[in-house]
Amino acid sequence: MASLHYRTVWLSDIHLGSRGCNAEFLLDFLTQVESERLYLVGDIIDLWKLKNGWYWPKLQNEVVRNVLQKAANSTEVIYIPGNHDEFFRDYVGKNFGGIRIEAQAIHVTQDGRRFLVLHGDKFDSIVYHSKWVVVSGWL
DSSP states (O other), rough: OOHHHHHHEEOOOOOBTTTTTOHHHHHHHHHHEEEEEEEESSSSBOHHHHHOOHHHOHHHHHHHHHHHHHTTTTOEEEEEOTTTGGGGGTTTEEEEEEEEEOEEEEEOOSSSSSEEOGGGGGGHHHHOHHHHHHHTOOO
């Protein structure tokens, strides 16, 4: 049973399907925390690693089950794909098992502030190709 409740939780770059994913700690976190909204922001499932060889231990499956259970039990779950799971961008606007896939989202805080939620890979081309970045000395 969850002992902590939050309005919103953000998880990013989990990389399920890779050996670097620490599913045990993530599952422990997920079982102890409840939220009204859960953002899964990019690279949740590492399709790049899975293309090179299947790796999916039982604990990673339990993470997926836990998230699906949260979605079924009134947690709003928003999945925003990143570059390692860009395959899911083809399904923006769709809902799978209570998980809504979006390209980006606007999160509104309790006090009315608005934040743009997206995965950082959206800025890769800006960082490497923008003249203002080079001129300003960032690179």
